[in-house]
Amino acid sequence: MISMRDVSKQYVPDKPAALIDVNVDIEQGEFVFLVGHSGSGKSTFIRLMLREILPTTGTIAVAGQDLGKMRNWKVPFLRRNIGCVFQDFKLLPNKTTYENVAFALEVIGRSKHVIRTQVPEVLRLVGLEDKMESYPDELSGGEQQRVSIARAFVNRPPLLLADEPTGNLDPATSLGIMSILSRINKTGTTVLIATHDREMVDSMRKRVIALEGGRIIRDQSRGVYGYGD
Amino acid sequence: MAINLGYFVRESLVSFRRNWVMSLGAIITIYLSLLLVGASIGSSVVVNNIVQSVEDKVSIRIFLKDGAAPEDVESLQNALLKDERVKGVTYTSKEQALEELKKTMEDSPEIVDQLDVNPLPASLDVDLEDPRDVMDVVAFIKANPTFPNVADKPEEPEKSLKYGQQIVNQLFTFTRILRTIGVVFIAMLAVISLIFINNSIRLAIYARRKEIGIMRLVGASNWFIRTPFLMEGVVQSLIGALLTLGTLGLVNLYVVPIVRDQLPFLPFSISGTVAVQISLLLVISGIVIGVIGSGFALRRYLKV
Ligand SMILES: Nc1ncnc2c1ncn2[C@@H]1O[C@H](COP(=O)(O)OP(=O)(O)O)[C@@H](O)[C@H]1O
Numbered sequence: 006m007i008s009m010r011d012v013s014k015q016y017v018p019d020k021p022a023a024l025i026d027v028n029v030d031i032e033q034g035e036f037v038f039l040v041g042h043s044g045s046g047k048s049t050f051i052r053l054m055l056r057e058i059l060p061t062t063g064t065i066a067v068a069g070q071d072l073g074k075m076r077n078w079k080v081p082f083l084r085r086n087i088g089c090v091f092q093d094f095k096l097l098p099n100k101t102t103y104e105n106v107a108f109a110l111e112v113i114g115r116s117k118h119v120i121r122t123q124v125p126e127v128l129r130l131v132g133l134e135d136k137m138e139s140y141p142d143e144l145s146g147g148e149q150q151r152v153s154i155a156r157a158f159v160n161r162p163p164l165l166l167a168d169e170p171t172g173n174l175d176p177a178t179s180l181g182i183m184s185i186l187s188r189i190n191k192t193g194t195t196v197l198i199a200t201h202d203r204e205m206v207d208s209m210r211k212r213v214i215a216l217e218g219g220r221i222i223r224d225q226s227r228g229v230y231g232y233g234d
Numbered sequence: 235m236a237i238n239l240g241y242f243v244r245e246s247l248v249s250f251r252r253n254w255v256m257s258l259g260a261i262i263t264i265y266l267s268l269l270l271v272g273a274s275i276g277s278s279v280v281v282n283n284i285v286q287s288v289e290d291k292v293s294i295r296i297f298l299k300d301g302a303a304p305e306d307v308e309s310l311q312n313a314l315l316k317d318e319r320v321k322g323v324t325y326t327s328k329e330q331a332l333e334e335l336k337k338t339m340e341d342s343p344e345i346v347d348q349l350d351v352n353p354l355p356a357s358l359d360v361d362l363e364d365p366r367d368v369m370d371v372v373a374f375i376k377a378n379p380t381f382p383n384v385a386d387k388p389e390e391p392e393k394s395l396k397y398g399q400q401i402v403n404q405l406f407t408f409t410r411i412l413r414t415i416g417v418v419f420i421a422m423l424a425v426i427s428l429i430f431i432n433n434s435i436r437l438a439i440y441a442r443r444k445e446i447g448i449m450r451l452v453g454a455s456n457w458f459i460r461t462p463f464l465m466e467g468v469v470q471s472l473i474g475a476l477l478t479l480g481t482l483g484l485v486n487l488y489v490v491p492i493v494r495d496q497l498p499f500l501p502f503s504i505s506g507t508v509a510v511q512i513s514l515l516l517v518i519s520g521i522v523i524g525v526i527g528s529g530f531a532l533r534r535y536l537k538v
């Protein structure tokens with residue numbers, strides 16, 4: 006699903022690189038945590054997957070496509086195969102839950118029929134079937150994050166990326182979000198979560214890739230967060 | 235495709251409502267610009283008509299001395315007719331000249347009747363294909379060997395010839411200045427409208443940056459993201475163009491007849507085909523300005 010070979014990313018010349026010599030393989034259907042302190046390069050990793058940025062050196066393949074060789078006009082089609090969730094939800098305040106999720110299908114040209122069947126379905130999956138007509142400011146943080154997960158998943162992408170999805174949420178709510186992500190993973194979707202939420206990582210016992218100063222310092226299946234403070 | 239169209243229309247309306255001050259500003263500047271473009275084209279058409287009608291009246295008159303040999307006059311006439319710059323040559327006898335004078339002095343024809351002798355010379359009137367050739371043809375006439383034989387005052391050829399060189403030159407200078415000013419003005423206004431559209435689209439992009447970010451994230455194609463803004467720019471300038479057409483139509487209907495009544499001797503009208511051409515030109519310029527203005531904004535503020 007994802008393969009990185011000797012990937013380094015340096016944003017600014019003469020400054021330390023954000024990622025250094027990263028080599029990673031993630032298979033279809035895996036559930037992976039990307040952990041590390043703030044500034045260790047987690048977001049950079051995710052932005053590389055989305056081809057928001059290109060690596061300074063090395064090659065990245067996502068779903069069999071070499072991102073370095075990909076033409077710009079093809080990038081939108083890559084992103085249709087990647088769902089993405091962020092710490093700040095990125096919901097549109099003037100749209101209801103239903104409209105926010107429908108928007109993602111609308112702007113990639115899906116038909117009304119597809120929208121009418123898929124949106125309620127995915128909202129049921131995240132447990133928001135009763136909040137379809139609510140606006141974001143009428144929802145709790147956890148509910149807003151579930152809307153954003155629904156939006157990321159409504160097109161059934163084979164890969165779901167989440168950058169600190171529980172960063173703004175309390176532990177109990179975070180657990181709810183994690184269980185939705187793991188439910189999505191069970192449908193066969195590869196899930197990659199960047200986080201520094203120790204308890205959550207430790208409780209899930211999934212594969213953990215640990216970053217420090219832009220380097221991978223550990224990569225274990227069924228791992229724990231594992232940094233001493 | 236039907237879904238997309240509905241989406242674009244809805245998005246444009248929402249964006250217009252949210253951004254109406256700026257959109258209105260863009261529409262008004264385009265309106266004013268195109269109005270001035272239309273007015274200057276319209277007035278230059280009118281001025282051209284006027285110039286044309288004056289040019290048509292420009293001819294060279296050769297005064298002939300009394301008792302000039304008819305064969306000399308004929309030879310000069312034939313030499314002129316052979317020249318391709320000359321459209322035609324008419325002979326006016328002394329008597330005809332007097333009749334014409336009488337006509338122009340309708341109010342007191344008795345003055346003419348009181349004359350003992352006819353003081354007016356006979357003349358040859360030379361019409362030209364292009365009034366700009368006046369000086370060349372005048373030179374040609376002076377160089378003609380029979381000219382001194384027939385001229386009213388052979389020792390002073392200037393006094394035997396009358397032509398409207400002055401008027402023609404002044405009119406040409408005038409229209410040239412008018413055209414230059416028009417072009418400079420129109421160019422300036424086009425730039426101003428471009429700046430306004432560019433600005434209004436920039437604000438529209440800014441107002442919708444969050445939507446745009448999400449659209450990119452979920453994989454909306456570039457043209458899908460850009461089209462609503464492009465349409466917005468085009469719709470703004472189309473509205474401006476239509477307002478312009480309406481205004482010019484009203485002016486043509488109500489103001490031009492008044493001016494025409496005040497200045498009946500000038501050909502103050504714009505033909506239907508010219509009006510259609512001007513309208514088309516305005517609408518097309520509007521669309522072009524809209525596309526270029528929003529295109530600029532998209533290139534600068536909407537990197538995809
Ligand atoms: N756009 C950018 N320009 C310059 N430096 C950046 C940029 N984004 C991130 N960085 C730097 O790269 C390093 C890694 O950042 P990031 O990937 O955001 O880490 P994390 O998400 O783990 O906190 C940091 O030192 C950060 O300052």
Ligand SMILES: [Mg+2]
Nearest residue numbers: 047048049168
């Ligand atoms: Mg980060």
